[in-house]
Amino acid sequence: MSLRALGEFGFIRAMRARHPEAAAGSPLRLGVGDDACALKLSPGTELLATCDLLIEGVHFDLATTGPWQLGAKALAASLSDIAAMGGLPRAYLVSLSIPKRKGLDEGFFAALYDGLAAWGQSFGAELAGGDTTRSPGPLVIDICCLGEAEAGRALLRSGAKPGDKAFVTGSLGGSAAGLACLKAPRAKVDADARALCEKRHLLPQPRYLAGRWLLDRKAASSCIDISDGLASEASHLCAASHVGMRLEAQDIPLHQGACAAAKTLRRKALDWALYGGEDYELLFTVPPAKAALVEAEMPRLTGTPVACIGEVLAPRVGLCLRDGRHSRRLAAGGYNHFRA
């Protein structure tokens, strides 16, 4: 059905119907349908809140991203921020600005809300509200994710100390490789590698269990999620912690599909890892005394691979990358919305 035929309030009812009713005992005491949602936090916790804005033509292209994937991905970006604080996701609000255009109909948004619901359920977050308007421009999605963490214990960007080890979860470069594959549908990238990379780009998995484990074990001195490339996020972490950092190129875990795709596409997987975006892994620092614990327990208990990729140094060192015998300063890189 067209949105014009459905009407704004019919739209809200239809999308709300795609989400399971909050179970008895849910912390979301009041969801969609009133002036605000009401969320009961667990005793001893504090609220975490974060917003992520996705703009058609800037963050996604409907030619390569389906509505279900778009819903999942929009929520994943915010869930990843809660994960990077060591938080427990609880609820999310969805603001949508929708252009009048063929194809952006009830079916499209039903799929988008199904994608939201699937990722929300996987990570424990319920649809709690939002706002819906017409757009005279692109499709706009803003997700505000609400979570909780034990009071005063959220993982911050600002606690790294010289001597700490730098770790990342999972592997890097896969999302940027997936985007490159999607933009080159005829390039002869190995089919398995292409599928791995494209899935990685379209359906990112926030590292929520890893963040919870780090908080619970007090294992990390700082943490940030990698949404804009390792170089950019490492430089944010260094700035917030007033430290420098040396990364070891050969220790950065590159996404397997990205390595294969890079050869065919004549690109460098390491550049995708450093300057690509949307991997949604965690970069975190660990005091030396806890490094062995992280390496031994974290993969086993959270199902998350981890790799030590460098060391925190004095601030004067800045952020640098050692590649074989050469060491070079890393530009912060990443995506700058006003300069791109």
Next chain:
Amino acid sequence: MSLRALGEFGFIRAMRARHPEAAAGSPLRLGVGDDACALKLSPGTELLATCDLLIEGVHFDLATTGPWQLGAKALAASLSDIAAMGGLPRAYLVSLSIPKRKGLDEGFFAALYDGLAAWGQSFGAELAGGDTTRSPGPLVIDICCLGEAEAGRALLRSGAKPGDKAFVTGSLGGSAAGLACLKAPRAKVDADARALCEKRHLLPQPRYLAGRWLLDRKAASSCIDISDGLASEASHLCAASHVGMRLEAQDIPLHQGACAAAKTLRRKALDWALYGGEDYELLFTVPPAKAALVEAEMPRLTGTPVACIGEVLAPRVGLCLRDGRHSRRLAAGGYNHFRA
């Protein structure tokens, strides 16, 4: 300075610098600058959260709205939702999507953030985070406002009972009259009336003290804020409460400036009140036994005028308006984003 010269992170630093640092003991333990904010709720409360999306060309026109007013108004829309729940505003996140265009520079956004900060400080809410991106279309502002209310006691749309009295705070129609005045700059509307209406449209005042009083005194059986016209909001309240309502035309408090402007502009102030938007007053229902308390105490203790404008009836009555001896069904009216 242009945003291109400032850069995305320079922009964030500059806007953050316009907000006072959180005072010691602030419930906002962690504001702008990490992956998420951290907010400590008061004991015995639960979180309230709401989003309001404002799109250039749909919700505002930069020809008639300055950046300072736009910031204040964007926040007011969300604060009004917290007020309608009887909540205490605490923090807000600001998502901005910014087109490349002359005039949308550092000075413009400095004024916008100053407007946000002014309204935030007036109502006790601190800047806590957000997201900033480029826009290939219009300027987009999404505000997510976070507040708290005593657990289980937030004012809902859904508690009205037949026999309850319907009240509104303040006066209605002023914001729509202000918009009409702004669109007719040469019309010979009385200068004082014009100024009153335009101010009402550009700088709405959420009824936060009124909402808090209603919650504290357990005086309201239901409550909603009037952002889309009285007819639309009354119909939402009736639907959520499964009741009908009769409004008395002669008891609806019309904005003084709107009455004067309506004559000159050959419009009806009552239509502005019923079908205009953005008055941000509260519509609430009160059990008969509490009506005298509301009329006696609320204006005195909250500085908010209140008026009894009708009665809650059985659902089969629907929503109707009695004007002299005639009674008619009211169409829900209000702004429908997909049909407008």
